[in-house]
């Protein structure tokens with residue numbers, strides 16, 4: 001006898017509607033088969049007691065990859081950033097960030113809400129700071145001025161178009177900060193992509209920073225999680241704060257196993273994602289309806305301008321063809337490649353774009 005769910009399944013149409021090509025974000029990926037197997041067989045314990053061996057191994061592995069002493073598995077990138085802000089600052093302090101940064105634009109006002117600090121956004125070049133920005137934004141020592149405490153950088157710079165920061169420039173900014181007694185934090189949500197694009201090791205890209213984190217749930221395709229890394233004493237304090245922020249997880253090894261699998265098996269796919277983003281950019285650049293510089297596409301994010309249509313109209317036309325992108329401004333659209341966008345998916349995307357916007 002068929003169960004209710006069986007009968008529902010049998011009512012599904014034979015030819016399923018074509019899956020959309022989902023270029024909205026690299027967070028939409030589904031766990032791969034091997035990843036699901038790794039999750040199912042993960043050895044686990046209670047991580048609030050520090051007893052989950054899979055979490056502990058993941059933390060050690062990522063810390064080593066970033067050239068740091070210790071790591072902390074956290075549920076999200078926002079939590080990694082907010083823990084870093086919390087451990088590096090006191091209420092009333094000021095933190096220098098780039099104006100397009102995730103911390104400034106997309107974290108729900110958390111720096112003020114959770115740590116009682118204020119941000120000092122400065123406009124960089126394609127999301128990147130230069131040493132002069134630190135000198136300019138640094139507050140003087142005075143009763144009336146907030147204490148400047150920390151500089152945050154982002155690699156890759158998401159909102160600027162996945163721009164990859166290079167070690168020499170980052171080190172120069174870090175030196176300007178350190179010489180003024182400031183700490184440095186790296187939002188490395190897509191540090192794996194930056195490493196792929198620049199050829200630098202993740203540890204070299206993280207070297208100038210006191211704390212740095214990487215996401216497992218973006219290009220690497222794990223369902224959940226990021227790892228914040230830094231010196232042992234800083235991570236010990238972050239761990240306590242993670243509990244206070246509600247981020248203490250129990251048998252989190254099931255999730256850490258997915259992250260570990262992603263690091264070992266999915267990093268190799270990033271080069272392919274970057275090549276597909278570049279191909280998409282070249283397709284768009286060839287059409288008068290759009291403006292984009294394919295040379296400026298370093299990694300897996302393509303941000304392009306529309307010349308005479310609203311971005312919302314373009315996104316709607318594409319959506320009707322089952323190709324999904326994100327409205328990023330009145331005349332700006334973002335497309336992001338990832339491991340669930342196949343070569344065929346990209347062919348389809350290119351064909352749809354050429355058909356509608358030639």
Ligand SMILES: *Cc1c(COP(=O)(O)O)cnc(C)c1O
Nearest residue numbers: 076077078079102154158187189
């Ligand atoms: C996605 C992202 C974050 C936040 O990560 P979540 O896991 O979504 O909380 C932070 N910084 C950058 C640059 C990001 O792209």
